[in-house]
Amino acid sequence: MxxxxxxxxxxxxxxxxIGFRLAAPAAKPxxxxxxxxxxxxxxxxxxxxxxxxxACLLLFLWESAISRLYRPGSRWCLLGVVVAVVALxxxxxxxxxxxxxxxxxxxxxPWHWHGAFLPLGISFFTFEFIHYAVDRWKNKTVxxxxxxxxxxxLFFPTMVAGPIKRYQxxxxxxxxxxxxxxxxxxxxxxxxxxxxxKKFAVADLLTALTDHLNHDDIxxxxxxxxxxxxxxxxxxxxxxxxAYSDIAIGSARLFGLKVPENFDWPYLQTNIAKFWTHWHxxxxxxxxxxxxxxxxxxxxxPPRIYGNLLITMLVSGIWHGAGLNxxxxxxxxxxxxxxxxxxxxxxxxxxxxxTLLGRYAGWATTFVCVNLGWAFFVMDLPTASFFLRRxxxx
Amino acid sequence: xxIFFLRLKELLDYLNGCSADAPVWLGRNLPGxxxxxxxxxxxxxxxxxxxxxxxxxxxxx
Numbered sequence: 001m002x003x004x005x006x007x008x009x010x011x012x013x014x015x016x017x018i019g020f021r022l023a024a025p026a027a028k029p030x031x032x033x034x035x036x037x038x039x040x041x042x043x044x045x046x047x048x049x050x051x052x053x054x055a056c057l058l059l060f061l062w063e064s065a066i067s068r069l070y071r072p073g074s075r076w077c078l079l080g081v082v083v084a085v086v087a088l089x090x091x092x093x094x095x096x097x098x099x100x101x102x103x104x105x106x107x108x109x110p111w112h113w114h115g116a117f118l119p120l121g122i123s124f125f126t127f128e129f130i131h132y133a134v135d136r137w138k139n140k141t142v143x144x145x146x147x148x149x150x151x152x153x154l155f156f157p158t159m160v161a162g163p164i165k166r167y168q169x170x171x172x173x174x175x176x177x178x179x180x181x182x183x184x185x186x187x188x189x190x191x192x193x194x195x196x197x198k199k200f201a202v203a204d205l206l207t208a209l210t211d212h213l214n215h216d217d218i219x220x221x222x223x224x225x226x227x228x229x230x231x232x233x234x235x236x237x238x239x240x241x242x243a244y245s246d247i248a249i250g251s252a253r254l255f256g257l258k259v260p261e262n263f264d265w266p267y268l269q270t271n272i273a274k275f276w277t278h279w280h281x282x283x284x285x286x287x288x289x290x291x292x293x294x295x296x297x298x299x300x301x302p303p304r305i306y307g308n309l310l311i312t313m314l315v316s317g318i319w320h321g322a323g324l325n326x327x328x329x330x331x332x333x334x335x336x337x338x339x340x341x342x343x344x345x346x347x348x349x350x351x352x353x354x355t356l357l358g359r360y361a362g363w364a365t366t367f368v369c370v371n372l373g374w375a376f377f378v379m380d381l382p383t384a385s386f387f388l389r390r391x392x393x394x
Numbered sequence: 395x396x397i398f399f400l401r402l403k404e405l406l407d408y409l410n411g412c413s414a415d416a417p418v419w420l421g422r423n424l425p426g427x428x429x430x431x432x433x434x435x436x437x438x439x440x441x442x443x444x445x446x447x448x449x450x451x452x453x454x455x
């Protein structure tokens with residue numbers, strides 16, 4: 001919810017943007033921090049886990065405190081990463097991993113956490129915490145002031161679902177935000193309105209089709225309708241998440257701040273590697289910098305490269321959700337990326353541009369493969385398997 | 395990419411608020427009244443389709 005509520009626009013976005021614009025330079029980070037903290041508490045209490053969820057504001061306070069100790073090569077950076085990963089692991093994956101030995105049945109799991117909840121935006125702010133700790137450790141970013149880092153982690157337009165920011169990009173923006181009120185206002189409002197229209201008129205409307213992706217409806221449906229439902233989900237998730245990103249980016253623009261883009265026509269791409277550089281781009285770049293490259297990236301032997309691709313996409317899968325279906329979704333994309341890499345190596349396709357027919361074939365293959373993968377994203381594993389059996393075997 | 399689709403993509407990016415400047419082939423930025431009409435269209439679409447109260451579907455919601 002959040003971005004399609006009046007509370008967001010009237011209580012937070014407009015007052016914060018105006019306050020930020022009018023504040024003295026030294027006060028600007030504090031304006032963002034205070035509104036960010038209020039945003040976290042308000043929506044935690046009203047939309048998520050109540051006051052216990054709001055208490056997770058302590059995670060930001062801990063992060064802002066320990067980050068002051070980060071130095072290049074310092075073990076404090078390592079501690080920061082460990083604490084961020086452990087917090088994410090407990091809140092998001094406790095029941096999933098402890099439930100694995102018991103077949104995922106909570107009744108059989110003696111360690112099941114019945115009151116489990118997710119702190120608002122934890123999957124995203126954890127990635128920003130890790131980014132800052134690693135980049136400080138590698139001396140790739142400057143520390144900035146306490147208030148500036150607090151403003152970075154508590155910047156509410158991107159707190160809940162990204163785009164995932166980088167401190168070295170955000171800080172110069174924060175210190176010298178755009179003063180072109182008219183242009184920022186036009187671009188920001190346009191982006192927000194387009195995002196809301198996309199959400200309501202495309203994503204929400206497709207729910208009528210995607211609601212059928214359940215075992216009973218799949219069992220009764222005629223076979224030809226199954227790919228229609230799945231493609232509807234492919235369009236819906238794109239419209240939904242790109243709409244969310246539009247609103248986040250447009251909101252930031254009202255402050256005079258630029259945050260990374262997240263989507264650049266992903267469904268028009270002609271291979272799976274290009275798809276991932278145009279879909280949820282801030283996440284893809286994060287995974288590249290903080291998972292794939294540290295594993296050795298492409299500078300290792302071919303078998304290890306394929307392994308790195310699989311591991312990176314498995315991390316992406318489990319990050320998207322605590323479920324075996326998300327692991328399979330990640331594995332599917334890892335295999336696609338590995339096959340694509342092997343194919344381009346073998347064909348030497350990077351040396352020459354493909355023919356028109358080749359581009360269309362590449363686009364169609366990519367589109368079909370990505371949409372098949374959504375089966376594992378939207379349905380649990382048994383239902384997705386049943387769906388694919390019905391789709392291919394009747 | 396076909397020049398038609400390339401231009402269409404540039405125009406949609408401009409209307410989406412992704413770029414401040416109009417595509418070169420358009421010659422100049424759209425006047426204020428055009429943006430007003432565009433916003434009115436968007437607001438109309440929002441008013442027409444809102445109220446379905448579905449959540450954003452990505453993660454953690």
